[in-house]
Amino acid sequence: MAPALIVARRELAGYFATPVAYVFIVIFLVLAGALTFTLGNFFERGQADLQPFFAFVPWLFLFLVPALTMRLWAEERRLGTIELLLTLPLPQWQAVLGKFLAAWAFCAIALLLTFPLVVTVNLLGQPDNGVILSGYLGCLLVAGAYLAVGAAVSAMTKNQVIAFVLAVALCFVFGAAGSPVVTEFLSTRLPVLADIARGISVAERFGGFTRGLVAARDLVFFASFIGFFLFLNAVVLDHRKAD
Amino acid sequence: MSELIEIERLTKRFGGFTAVDDISFTVARGEVLGFLGPNGAGKSTTMRMLAGFMPPSSGTARICGADIVDQPVAAKRHLGFLPEGAPTYPEMTVTGFLEFAGRIRGFAGSALDDRVAHAMLLTQLEGVRLQPIETLSKGFKRRVGLAQALLHDPPVLVLDEPTDGLDPNQKHEVRELIRRMAPEKAIVISTHILEEVGAVCTRAIIIARGRVVVDAPPAVLEEEGSTLDDVFRRLTLSEAATVTEDAS
Structure with a gap:
């Protein structure tokens, strides 16, 4: 078994050994269910799909x-x-990958x-x-993208509160970058940035998946997004191991 | 090759502070090196660099010929390391923890079971094999860390304060264990307890302010001064005094 998988297995068992x-x-289940049926108007909209559920999951992940x-x-x-x-005796990137996979x-x-x-x-x-x-x-x-961001932030600081707040803020930036509020604001003032904002937006890519669209470029986006932050994680870890 | 550990001009700087200053020495098979020094002298930093946890600022070290900077994974394979404080994952059982370390080291199936059983036998952990580590006493936790370092029967052992927190009987057992393993390994132990150096070490290095101030067998040190304690105090305090004079 690859070292990363051995690390992942240990980590995953660790999650379930603690509360x-x-x-x-x-x-997660209570909030996802409650939001889908109340704010999401699951029954009232009279459609057999999970759109209300998918609309809330990225926001739940943003905090959880x-x-x-x-x-x-x-x-x-x-x-x-x-x-x-x-x-x-395992390469450091295998430890980073293992923790992420778990x-x-x-x-x-x-x-x-x-x-x-x-x-x-x-x-x-x-x-x-x-x-x-x-x-x-x-x-x-989306969970993978937020996890990669959060893991990299966690490698930067020993303080868990700082790690949490910074990770929420960063994930929010990537989550909200493509929302109409942000892009409309930017396109009237800085049209160049509006395109960039749409380009890095996790929510924008996620929208396609909820409509049943699995595009190769979106998969590549998520893969490179996760890859970039895992790489950042490994670099940060290398420099701040002992702190 | 009898020199299993070769340390070459190893240096570690934290900002403007030099924790380890141009240290060089070698340890051969059959040697038990006692690594002594006051707190903050650079013992743990040296050991952490040797174990590949911290990259050196300059210089390098080789473990069984594998360079810790260029071939870190190969160097780590030959090494059993007990970090300061013997950290372990508290929620894991003793067996689970040792199996994890064994799997990373490439053991599987019955070979893994044998290794884990043997390591627990050496450190007398069989009685608590299925207990979560967090429920164990300090002495047991330390032995779990030790078992992890011995698991793969490495030619080089680096143990940071292996007897800290053990009661006199357990200290005796750990020293016996080190003495038994000594002939076929190169062992480095750091300690505050000077009697331990006389009891198990074939050689002692005293470092102060990141530099080696003495490198001699404990018996020789005792002949020079009256006791090891006196030698230790004289060397480490005078070193501090000289540096203060230099600064003023």
Whole structure:
């Protein structure tokens, strides 16, 4: 087994050995369900799809994913186990990748547990399950993008509160960059920046997935986004290991 | 090749502060090197660089011929390292933790089970094998860290304060263990306890302010001064005094 997978396996088991996993999953499921049925008007809109659900998931991830990543490296530093992990014979990027994969798999588990929603729409009508599937894929990619940002921020600071706040702020920038408020404001004043804002927007890319559009360029975007922040994570870690 | 650890002009600077200043020495198979010095002298920093945790500012070291800067993974394979304070993952069981370290080191299946069982035998951990590490006493935690360092039977052992927090019986056991392993390994231990140096080490290095001030067998040190304690105080305090004079 690749070292990254061994690290990921240990990490994932660690989530479930502490209350972190259960609190995260319960809060995520309660909020996702509640928001979909109340603010999302799940029944009133009379359509058999999961649009209201997909509209809220990125906003939930905006707060819940940084809560997951804030302890990623900070906890290793606090316990001193970072010294153990990075003196085991594995390349450093494998440790970075392993931690990311564990957190990502954990988000995937949380998403999978929203399956009653899929069952519900299938009982009530004939939804396009392809669109639902691509929506879930989009959610997973947004989670991955936010995780990569949060993990890199966590490598920068020992303080978990700072890691959380900075990660939320950064994720918000990437989440909101493509929203009409931001792009309209920019296009009237700085049209060049408006294009850039749309270009780096996670939400903009996610929109395609919720409409059932799985475009290669969006997949490339998420892959390079995650890759870039994991690379940043490894570089930061290398310079600030002992702090 | 008998020189298993070769340290060459190793230096570590933090901003303007030089924690480790141009240290060079080698450790051969069969040697147990006691690494002594006051707090903040650069013991842990040197060990962390040797273990590949911190990159040196300049200079390098080789473990079994593998350069810690150019071939870090190869160097780490030959090394068993007990970090300061013996950090472990608190939520894991003793077996789970050792299996994790073993898997990273490339063991699997029955070979992994054998390694874990043997390491637990050496450090007398069988009684607590399925307990989460956070429920163990300080002495047990330290031995879990030690078991992790011994797991793959490495030719080089670097142990940062291996007997800190152990009771006299456990200290005795760890020293016995080090003595038993000594003939076929190169071992570096750092310690505050000077009697320990006389008990297990074949050679002692005292560092102060990042520099090696003495490198001799403990018996020789004791002949010079009256006791190791006196030698230690004289060397480390006089060194501090000279530096203060230089600065003024």
